[in-house]
Amino acid sequence: MKEKKILVSAVLLWNKDVKYPAGDFKKTIESILGQDYGAQEVIVVDGSGKKAPTPYLNDAIAKKVKLVAGEFKNRAAYFNAGIAKAKGGYILLVNTLENAIEFRKSAFDTFVIAAERNPDAGFIFSDYERIAPDGKVSEVHLLPYHQGRLRDAVDFGRAFFFTAAMMKKLKGLKEKYDAADLYDLRFRAEEKGDLIGIANRFNGSLYSVKEQAGAFDVFYYLKAGKKVALELEAACTEHLKRIGAYLAPGQNYRPVKYSPADEKQFKCLFTVVTPVFNRPEFIRDAIESVQAQTLGRKVEMIVVCNGGESDPTCAAVREYMKGGSKYDPKKPDVDLIVTDINNLGLCFNLGLKKARGKYYLQLDSDDQLTPDCAEKTLAVYKTDPKIGLVVGSYEVWEKKPNGELFRREDIPVVTHDEWTEENGRNNLLRINGAGAPRSAHIKVIWEMGGFACNDEPYSRNYGEDYGLVCKIIEKYRMGRVWDPIYKVIRHSGGTDHAINQETIDRNDNAKDHMRLLALVRRMQINAK
Incomplete structure (x- = not known):
């Protein structure tokens, strides 16, 4: 008997300020429509305005894409608009505002099988390939998740695979955050289920990301700006409160005590x-x-x-x-x-x-x-x-x-x-x-x-x-x-210089x- 597949709804983002060519975004769409899985829909949330041109769509592709056009206050609002239109039992959020992404043909098969094996997962992420402007390809191996990965800079890639049931529990992304939306989302997802990573030994990445690799900057968090830092702090603090690991001001403090004999020894x-x-x-x-x-x-x-x-x-x-x-x-x-x-x-x-x-x-x-x-x-x-x-x-x-x-x-x-x-x-x-x-x-x-x-x-x-x-x-x-x-x-020669x-x-x-x-x-x- 032929298996009835569960529809995957892929939510992509675009606006007129995206820095890479519209032709690359068109390749993202085509890579999803051409999946071996065969049961997928593409939802493009375009914040350029309702009457703005869509250079990434031709007549053939436009018939297969749900276009959600308008103006959205932040990335969370983009994603929420796409989630609202999703009909699938699975929802794939793809962060395409910063980088062009292209999925391999068997990527959705892999995501779905991982989801079937881990039905209670918060979400599923995967290793990916990084393509530098000179065309050099490097494999990015993401760290397995555990509760101690509290850093806002932890890399989960650009694609996040949810069951529709989990996304309903999460109620989408919090639009009060301009920068900490995905950071907050992964905390809330982790609180409801494990975050499952699909690893790559070689030739096993599910998608590629076009970007400049760049040198590691130990001062990245200083250059992000005060508003961003405060948002990230708020998201992390709320998570600590929900899991019972928050320490209130003054909690558990005690004085450092010395005897007269101790003081004389110094x-x-x-x-x-x-x-x-x-x-x-x-x-x-x-x-x-x-x-x-x-x-x-x-x-x-x-x-x-x-x-x-x-x-x-x-x-x-x-x-x-x-x-x-x-x-x-x-x-x-x-x-x-x-x-x-x-x-x-x-x-x-x-x-x-x-x-x-x-x-x-x-x-x-x-x-x-x-x-x-x-x-x-x-x-x-x-x-x-x-x-x-x-x-x-x-x-x-x-x-x-x-x-x-x-x-x-x-x-x-x-x-x-x-x-x-x-x-x-x-x-x-x-x-x-x-x-x-x-x-x-x-x-x-x-x-x-x-x-x-x-x-x-x-x-x-x-x-x-x-x-x-x-x-x-x-x-x-x-x-x-x-x-x-x-x-x-x-x-x-420093220990944190160009590592x-x-x-x-x-x-x-x-x-x-x-x-x-x-x-x-x-x-x-x-x-x-």
């Missing part, structure tokens, strides 16, 4: 711990930025060289130690620990075990503190004994190949506005960075178990600080320094797992 206030591997050209500037602190000898620095004794960085550090050519007893002490294992968590923990200070202060080996960094951080600690962590603000500088430093004027002072008193610790789960510079009570760091030393899934000298911050802010208040007190120095997709994915896996653990802890806090 020989200084701040201990700067800096791991380093083969960076003699940077470490001198980092050390001198510590020795220029206005708090003077109330600050110390411990450099942990993880390249072994043969690392030339060791000799550079010893110049500032007793007996060295640059030693000055009036300036903050510099100490050196040498290890032959390149493990950042190990370095931090070794440094903190030798620390004489009350507070830890972050300084990467290629960055610099401003002279008032420690002083301004201390002032924040003094305002509230419940503050266990202080996050500052920084400027971004770049080092040219000739050694010249210049300020990146295209990037404003990074004040981490997402770290608000009311919602910062919830918003952190959406953002990939914990801010810089970071400082914490050393006692609190040990209370949290210290820094992870690559003993958490996917971690390879990445995210050990982020996971620690997630733990601290669940129990202690975070203080802020809004003035720039740190200089991030970008250069070709490849494999590294990006590994790093995202590491922090997303930390977010997953944070969700579990927060749910336990709220269950008390």
Whole structure:
């Protein structure tokens, strides 16, 4: 008996401001009409206006397409207009406003079989091919979904396959969001069912996307704009509230307590711990930025060289130690620990075990503190004994190949506005960075178990600080320094400079797992 197929309604978007040729959009339509599956309808939602021309339609195609023309206030309104016209038992939302997309002939067969196997799925997504302007094709392998993937930048591709029943439960997209509509939709879908990804080993992508691959930009979230950031924060916060992982302002805070005996043990206030591997050209500037602190000898620095004794960085550090050519007893002490294992968590923990200070202060080996960094951080600690962590603000500088430093004027002072008193610790789960510079009570760091030393899934000298911050802010208040007190120095040898997709994915896996653990802890806090 011939199988009766369930109709698939594909919703596509277009308007006069689309940057790619109408001929490419016509290919998107044709790739859907030509599916092997054979039971599909195409709904084009065109926001150019009711009487606007449709250069992507010819007479033959126009007869097979449902055209929904008008003016729509945002992408969510486009999609909702198309969903309202859909007759299928399945609904495929295709985000075609930014990129041209072309489906392989068996794509709908694959989506439908996956939906039959996972009838309760929130939605189904798939790997895809990226086609650069020069024609080069690269395969994009998307990360399997889990509840810890809270970042707004998680890639789900451009096509989202729903059952009509699930879309009815979701009630479409929320038109109050101009930018966070799809972000919010996937959260609400996840709350009702698993998000299922169809993976590609090779030659297995369901569609291609024409776009410029571009270099990864770690500052993408800063350039998105305040309005976009607030929308994304709101969508994430509402999700955390619905799943019981939201922490209210002041919830679960407690003071950091010291006995008189504890206070007497401190020989200084701040201990700067800096791991380093083969960076003699940077470490001198980092050390001198510590020795220029206005708090003077109330600050110390411990450099942990993880390249072994043969690392030339060791000799550079010893110049500032007793007996060295640059030693000055009036300036903050510099100490050196040498290890032959390149493990950042190990370095931090070794440094903190030798620390004489009350507070830890972050300084990467290629960055610099401003002279008032420690002083301004201390002032924040003094305002509230419940503050266990202080996050500052920084400027971004770049080092040219000739050694010249210049300020990146295209990037404003990074004040981490997402770290608000009311919602910062919830918003952190959406953002990939914990801010810089970071400082914490050393006692609190040990209370949290210290820094992870690559003993958490996917971690390879990445995210050990982020996971620690997630733990601290669940129990202690975070203080802020809004003035720039740190200089991030970008250069070709930096760990986040022009990294490849494999590294990006590994790093995202590491922090997303930390977010997953944070969700579990927060749910336990709220269950008390």
